[in-house]
Amino acid sequence: MTKCFAPFLSGRTALVTGGGGPLGRAFSAALAGAGARVVLVGRNAEALASGASLVEEAGGTARTARCDVSDPASVAALAAELAGEDISVLVNNAGVAGPVKPLVDIEPGEWDDVFAANVRGVYLVCRAFLPAMITAGRGDIVNVASVSGKRPLLNRTPYTASKMALIGLTRTLAGEVGPLGISVNTLSPGPVRGPRMARNFRLEAELTGSTVEGAERAFASRSALGRLVEQPEVAQALLAVLAMPGLCGADIDLSAGMIAPA
Incomplete structure (x- = not known):
């Protein structure tokens, strides 16, 4: 668990999508270390339980909930299930890598699957949990994009396009809800x-x-x-973003200095 931050999230509840994956578990442990109660959301119950156990073993409090973020009905059911939780931190980490092949060989269904998880899912989850934040007049949303959305990555067009779309979504949403007390930012890791x-x-x-x-x-x-980049470094970066109250509409690179090829 990341321990370099004081428990500045005490009393707050954080929802992490993709919570059963390696990065989701690292995020969840770091948030718990900063004092938050954590809700791990994902499709694989076993992986979510494993992530929750890591949080609890480190002294944190965790809850799990299954959801396919690309499915409106599943997200609506998640919102209903968590109606009793005061979620004021939302980490949109769920996503898929998609195919690794030239654009001309990518099927429309493969393209749509990437955008469904990486962009549509963020839209649906934000749409479901923003109203309570707006009513409360506070909240933090961190969307996990990628440095690959801003630099060429050959044979990965749907992934890179989806991550650039996510950055655009974030900047526009920040302008919409920033005046209402809600900060929205992207964290763009490099190769983790x-x-x-x-x-x-x-x-x-x-x-x-x-x-x-x-x-x-x-x-x-x-x-x-x-x-x-190592997973604990990305988890620390998430806490750093949340620890800067003036940050809104920003896109933070954590890429070990990744540059575009010549």
């Missing part, structure tokens, strides 16, 4: 070490005929620090 990046490196190696290790080295070489 974990199962998703391992999958991407494997697929890239298959596509280009390189090795998995070579694909990782080539990708990491594009960053100023020459390495991937």
